[in-house]
Amino acid sequence: MKIEIPMPKMGESVMEGTIVKWYKKPGDSVKKDETLFEISTDKVDTEVPSPADGIVTELLFPEGDTVDVGKTVAYLETDSTAASIAKSTPAKVKEEKVVEIEESENMVVQTESVKPVEVSDSLIDIPMPKMGESVMDGTIIKWYKKIGDTVKKDETIFEISTDKVDTEVPSPSEGILVEILVGEQVTVEVGTICGRLSVHGAAHAAPKIESEKIPEYKDDSMHSMIAKSVDEASEVKSNESSKFYSPLVLNIARAEKVGFDELEKISGTGTSGRVTKNDILNYISKRNKGEVTVSKTDIKEEVFSTEVKSTIVYSAPKKDFDSSYVSGGVERIPMDNIRQRIMKHMINSRDTSVHVTALMEVDMTRIYNYIQKNKDSFSRKEGIKLTYMSFVAHASVRALKEFPIVNSTVEGTTILQKRFINLGIAVALEPNGLIVPNIKNAQDKNLLGIARGIVDVAERSRTKKLTPDDISGGTFTITNYGVFGTLFGTPIINQPEVAILGVGAVVKKPVVVEVDGMDTIAIKPIMYLTLAHDHRLVDGMVGGRFLKSIKDTLEKFDEKTLN
Amino acid sequence: MIKQYDIAILGGGPGGYVTAIRSAQLGFKTVVIDKENLGGICLNWGCIPTKSLLRNADIYDTIKNHSEDFGITVKGVEFDFNKVIKRSRDISDKITKNVELLVKKNKVDRIRGFGKLISKNQISVFDNTGKETDVIEASKIIIATGARPRILPNIPVDHNMIITSTEAMNLKDQPKELIVIGGGAIGIEFAYFYSVFGTKVTIIEMMDQILPVEDKEVADLLAKSFKKRGIEIFTSTVVEKAEVKGKKVIVTINQNGEKKELKADKVLSAIGVTGNIEGFGLEELGIEIFKNHIKVDRNSYETNVPGIYAIGDVNGPPWLAHVASAEGLYCIEKIKGLHVTPLEYDNIPGCTYCQPQVASIGLTEQKAKEKGYEVKIGKFPFMASGKAFAVGEREGFVKIIFDAKYGEILGAHIIGAEATELIGELGIAKSLEATYESIVKTVHAHPTLSESIMEAAAQAYGEAIHI
Structure with a gap:
C-alpha cells in the first residue's frame, strides 16, 4: 500500500516547514520510526520519522524547499513487490479500491472492487464526510489545495470542523482539483459535494461516492441512540421540549412542515416567551421569502440535550464598544470553532x-x-x-x-x-x-x-x-x-x-x-x-x-x- | 406647592383606577385624579348599574311570564319602578365607595377635581368652582378620561325627552313608549329592560341587523326573540330627525327610501360614544387626535408626546371596561419594564346582557369569510342540552368558527342563558391558541350549559354526540 508522507504540523501557528535533509532516497527501505528527513520550522527543528516499514518510492521536494504543512513530501510503499511495480508502471497497478476517510477502526470502511473504468478523464465528487451519526454538517476551515493543484490519494484536501471534532479530509483519489464548490468558513450538510477531482485513467478512478455511501463512523454512544433523523425530528412532538407550544402552533407547524428544530428557534412574543400563532406565521412568511435559511441540520444542538432547555444567552448584550474605544485599544478577535x-x-x-x-x-x-x-x-x-x-x-x-x-x-x-x-x-x-x-x-x-x-x-x-x-x-x-x-x-x-x-x-x-x-x-x-x-x-x-x-x-x- | 409623583392618572374609571392600583403595587408613587366618584362610567353610569337593572327585569320577566312553567302560581305581580331604579343607584353608590377604599388601601393618592395638563409633566387640578387646588408634577402621565355618549345634531339630546343612557338608567317615571335609536349593546339592553316592564319599545338601527358587530345568526335569533316580546325593530333605517313636539318626540325615519314618522314619550339616543378629549390641555400640548380619540402606539399606549399615555375609551374602540383595564395594566407594566405581551384585540369578549344574552369573541362567520378564511363551523342549540331543558332556558345556541386549514378558533358566538359567563371558556381557549381538540378533549361537567361548547366544537368536525 502506498503511504504519503506529509509535512508534519509542528504547532498551531506553524504553517510550513523547510526540508533540511533527506535521510533516504528513492528505493531505500525504511523502518517504522526511522528518521526519513529533517525539517526546520520557525519554531523548531526536528527529525521526521517514518510512519511505517516500507520502501521510499518518491521524494517530491529537494532539500532546501519550504513546503506547506500537510502537503505530501514523499511516498512510501509498504508492500515491497508493489513498490517495484509502482515505480515502473503505476497505471497498471491492479488494486482494490479502498475509500478511506481517515485511519480509524471505528470507521466503516467501504471496500469495493471497482469495475474497470474506461481510460478517460472522469470527475470525482468530494463530499462533506459524515463524521458521526449525529453530525449533520461540517464547516470547511481550510482548503489545502487550490484549483489546478494535483492531489495524491489520501492527501489532505481540506480541513473541516464539525460539532464534534476537527479533522482533515483526505483525497479519495489521485487527480487534479478542478472545482471548489464550498468555500472556506462555509457550513454545509453532510454529503454536500465540496469539490471535484479530475481523474485520469481507470486505475486511478475511485468509485463515485454517493451520499448514502458516505463512509460513516459507527457511533454507539448514548448520544446517537437518542439522535433523531431529520425526518423524525421534523415531525413535531411537543414532548421533545420543555417549551409549551399551543395546539394551534403545533397544527400550523405540522401543516407548514416547520420542523421541531425550527420551532425551537422562533423567538416567542407571547406570555413567558411562548411562540404564538403570529410568531410562527411570521416565521413561515419569512422562510417563504427566503429571509430565513432552513438548514435541516440545525437539530444538532437539540439532539444532544436531554436536559431542560432554557433560553441560552451566550454572551452579554452587545454594547457599543466601537464608540467607547475609539482609540483602537480593543482588538476584536473572532472566536474559532473550538472556543x-x-x-x-x-x-x-x-x-x-x-x-x-x-x-x-x-x-x-x-x-x-x-x-x-x-x-x-x-x-x-x-x-x-x-x-x-x-x-x-x-x-x-x-x-x-x-x-x-x-x-x-x-x-x-x-x-x-x-x-x-x-x-x-x-x-x-x-x-x-x-x-x-x-x-x-x-x-x-x-x-x-x-x-x-x-x-x-x-x-x-x-x-x-x-x-x-x-x-x-x-x-x-x-x-x-x-x-x-x-x-x-x-x-x-x-x-x-x-x-x-x-x-x-x-x-x-x-x-x-x-x-x-x-x-x-x-x-x-x-x-x-x-x-x-x-x-x-x-x-x-x-x-x-x-x-x-x-x-x-x-x-x-x-x-x-x-x- | 407642587406635588411630585412618578405616575399621575387622569380619570378614575375602570382604566384609571385599575392602572393606579397596579402602579402603586409596582412601587410607583401614584395619584389618580377624577372629579366624580371613582369607577367612571362603568361603575357609575354603565356596566354595573345597568346590569343591576337588567337583573330586576330578568326576575320580573320570570315571575310574570314563566312562573306557570315551573308550577308556581303568582298572583298580583307588581313592581315599583322607582325602587327598581333605586336598587341600581344604591349598588352603584356602594361599589364606587368600595373602589375609593380599594385605591386608598393601595396607597394611591386620590385627588377629587378636574385635572388639566399644563405641561408634558404637570397637571393643574381645579375644584368645581374653577379654583386651582393642586399642581402635580409626574414623570409619566396616563390619560384615562374615557368616553361619553355621542350626540348627533339631528337627534338633539335634551336630557329630558331625548335622552342618553345616563338618563335612561335614572328616570323618575317609566315611559309608556320608548324609541331606541341604535341597536348596539347599550340600545339593546335598555330596549329589553323597558320592554320587560311594559314600555312599548321600538328599535331603529342603521345597519342591516341589530347588534351589528355580532354574528348574523345570533342577531337574527335575538331579533326574533325581541319581536316575540313585542319590540318593534327597524333595521337598515336611518333617523332623519328627532323633534320634541309637546309631550311627544317625533322621530322621522327613512327605511330604504320610505319615510315614516314614529312617536314616543322618550327617545334614547344610543348611537355610540365619543372620546373625552376636550378642555384639559391636549390641544395645547399638541397631542395627536384621530377621529375624536387620542392616537396612541398600541404597543405602549404612548401618545405622540413622550411620557404621556392614553388608555381605555379615550384612545378609541373597542369601548369596553375590560379593555381599558387591560390596556392600563399593560401600559404601566411596560413603563415598569416588565415583559408584557401586547393585547390581542381579537381575543376580547363582547357581551350584551339582555335575555337571551349574547356573548362573542373573535370573528363572526361573515368577517371570517370576508378575510378569506375557509371556515369550519360547529353549532349546538341549547334545545339539545339537558341542563338547558332542566332550567327552562332552551333558547339559543353556541356557534364556533374554526379555520379549516389550521384548526384555529377564529370566533365563538353564544346566544342564550348565561352566555356572558360561558364565553370565558372560549376566551381562554382562544388566547391559549387551543384547537377544537383541546375543547373536545376537555371533560366538561354534566349537566351544564358549558357542555354545549364542547358539543359545538365536536359538531364542527362531525363528532357531536347529542345532535
Whole structure:
C-alpha cells in the first residue's frame, strides 16, 4: 500500500516547514520510526520519522524547499513487490479500491472492487464526510489545495470542523482539483459535494461516492441512540421540549412542515416567551421569502440535550464598544470553532446541572514514593511516563464501579446508568482550548492500561488525531489542573455526565499524623481532589463516599497489588 | 406647592383606577385624579348599574311570564319602578365607595377635581368652582378620561325627552313608549329592560341587523326573540330627525327610501360614544387626535408626546371596561419594564346582557369569510342540552368558527342563558391558541350549559354526540 508522507504540523501557528535533509532516497527501505528527513520550522527543528516499514518510492521536494504543512513530501510503499511495480508502471497497478476517510477502526470502511473504468478523464465528487451519526454538517476551515493543484490519494484536501471534532479530509483519489464548490468558513450538510477531482485513467478512478455511501463512523454512544433523523425530528412532538407550544402552533407547524428544530428557534412574543400563532406565521412568511435559511441540520444542538432547555444567552448584550474605544485599544478577535463550542458547552452545563463541589485532602505518600522509585524503570520499560494522573484515574474507575450512580446520565426523569466506563480526560490545547476525549471501557483496564490510555488520548488531542468517537460517549471526566500548580478548583461537569473529578497539584505540606497515639507534625505530599457533582442525581452522601473511596485507594496504595 | 409623583392618572374609571392600583403595587408613587366618584362610567353610569337593572327585569320577566312553567302560581305581580331604579343607584353608590377604599388601601393618592395638563409633566387640578387646588408634577402621565355618549345634531339630546343612557338608567317615571335609536349593546339592553316592564319599545338601527358587530345568526335569533316580546325593530333605517313636539318626540325615519314618522314619550339616543378629549390641555400640548380619540402606539399606549399615555375609551374602540383595564395594566407594566405581551384585540369578549344574552369573541362567520378564511363551523342549540331543558332556558345556541386549514378558533358566538359567563371558556381557549381538540378533549361537567361548547366544537368536525 502506498503511504504519503506529509509535512508534519509542528504547532498551531506553524504553517510550513523547510526540508533540511533527506535521510533516504528513492528505493531505500525504511523502518517504522526511522528518521526519513529533517525539517526546520520557525519554531523548531526536528527529525521526521517514518510512519511505517516500507520502501521510499518518491521524494517530491529537494532539500532546501519550504513546503506547506500537510502537503505530501514523499511516498512510501509498504508492500515491497508493489513498490517495484509502482515505480515502473503505476497505471497498471491492479488494486482494490479502498475509500478511506481517515485511519480509524471505528470507521466503516467501504471496500469495493471497482469495475474497470474506461481510460478517460472522469470527475470525482468530494463530499462533506459524515463524521458521526449525529453530525449533520461540517464547516470547511481550510482548503489545502487550490484549483489546478494535483492531489495524491489520501492527501489532505481540506480541513473541516464539525460539532464534534476537527479533522482533515483526505483525497479519495489521485487527480487534479478542478472545482471548489464550498468555500472556506462555509457550513454545509453532510454529503454536500465540496469539490471535484479530475481523474485520469481507470486505475486511478475511485468509485463515485454517493451520499448514502458516505463512509460513516459507527457511533454507539448514548448520544446517537437518542439522535433523531431529520425526518423524525421534523415531525413535531411537543414532548421533545420543555417549551409549551399551543395546539394551534403545533397544527400550523405540522401543516407548514416547520420542523421541531425550527420551532425551537422562533423567538416567542407571547406570555413567558411562548411562540404564538403570529410568531410562527411570521416565521413561515419569512422562510417563504427566503429571509430565513432552513438548514435541516440545525437539530444538532437539540439532539444532544436531554436536559431542560432554557433560553441560552451566550454572551452579554452587545454594547457599543466601537464608540467607547475609539482609540483602537480593543482588538476584536473572532472566536474559532473550538472556543465557540466550549462556550456553548459550559453555559449548557451550568444551565443543566446543579453543581455542588466536595473537596478531600489525599495523602499521596505511598504513590509519591512509588513513583520516585519506579519512574525511570517504568518509562524505560513501558515507553510512557508514570504520573499521578494514572493512579487517580485508576482509583476513579474503582470508585465508579462501587458507585455506578456517578457513572450515569439524566434523561428527563430517567437515570441512564452505564455498565461501561468511558473515562474522560480533559486535555488543554495550546494556545487556548480544551477537549475531553475518553478512554473507552476503562472498567476493563488495569493501571498500565489506563496510563497508556491517558497518554494516547492526550497525544492525539494535541495532534488533532481524535475521531468523533473519542470525544463522545464519555461517562465521567477527570480534569487535572494540578499540572498548572492549581491546588484545587471547582470544575464544570462535562454534559451529559453527572460528575467531574478535579485533580490538584501534589504539594508537600505539614500535616498532623498520629504516631503511637501521639499527634505530631509530618511533611507529606498532599493532593486535593474535588468532585463537582450534579445534585439532581448525586447527593452529598454518595459524592462524599465516592471521593472517600478514591482517597482510600490512593492512600492505601500497595505496589504488591499492582498488576 | 407642587406635588411630585412618578405616575399621575387622569380619570378614575375602570382604566384609571385599575392602572393606579397596579402602579402603586409596582412601587410607583401614584395619584389618580377624577372629579366624580371613582369607577367612571362603568361603575357609575354603565356596566354595573345597568346590569343591576337588567337583573330586576330578568326576575320580573320570570315571575310574570314563566312562573306557570315551573308550577308556581303568582298572583298580583307588581313592581315599583322607582325602587327598581333605586336598587341600581344604591349598588352603584356602594361599589364606587368600595373602589375609593380599594385605591386608598393601595396607597394611591386620590385627588377629587378636574385635572388639566399644563405641561408634558404637570397637571393643574381645579375644584368645581374653577379654583386651582393642586399642581402635580409626574414623570409619566396616563390619560384615562374615557368616553361619553355621542350626540348627533339631528337627534338633539335634551336630557329630558331625548335622552342618553345616563338618563335612561335614572328616570323618575317609566315611559309608556320608548324609541331606541341604535341597536348596539347599550340600545339593546335598555330596549329589553323597558320592554320587560311594559314600555312599548321600538328599535331603529342603521345597519342591516341589530347588534351589528355580532354574528348574523345570533342577531337574527335575538331579533326574533325581541319581536316575540313585542319590540318593534327597524333595521337598515336611518333617523332623519328627532323633534320634541309637546309631550311627544317625533322621530322621522327613512327605511330604504320610505319615510315614516314614529312617536314616543322618550327617545334614547344610543348611537355610540365619543372620546373625552376636550378642555384639559391636549390641544395645547399638541397631542395627536384621530377621529375624536387620542392616537396612541398600541404597543405602549404612548401618545405622540413622550411620557404621556392614553388608555381605555379615550384612545378609541373597542369601548369596553375590560379593555381599558387591560390596556392600563399593560401600559404601566411596560413603563415598569416588565415583559408584557401586547393585547390581542381579537381575543376580547363582547357581551350584551339582555335575555337571551349574547356573548362573542373573535370573528363572526361573515368577517371570517370576508378575510378569506375557509371556515369550519360547529353549532349546538341549547334545545339539545339537558341542563338547558332542566332550567327552562332552551333558547339559543353556541356557534364556533374554526379555520379549516389550521384548526384555529377564529370566533365563538353564544346566544342564550348565561352566555356572558360561558364565553370565558372560549376566551381562554382562544388566547391559549387551543384547537377544537383541546375543547373536545376537555371533560366538561354534566349537566351544564358549558357542555354545549364542547358539543359545538365536536359538531364542527362531525363528532357531536347529542345532535
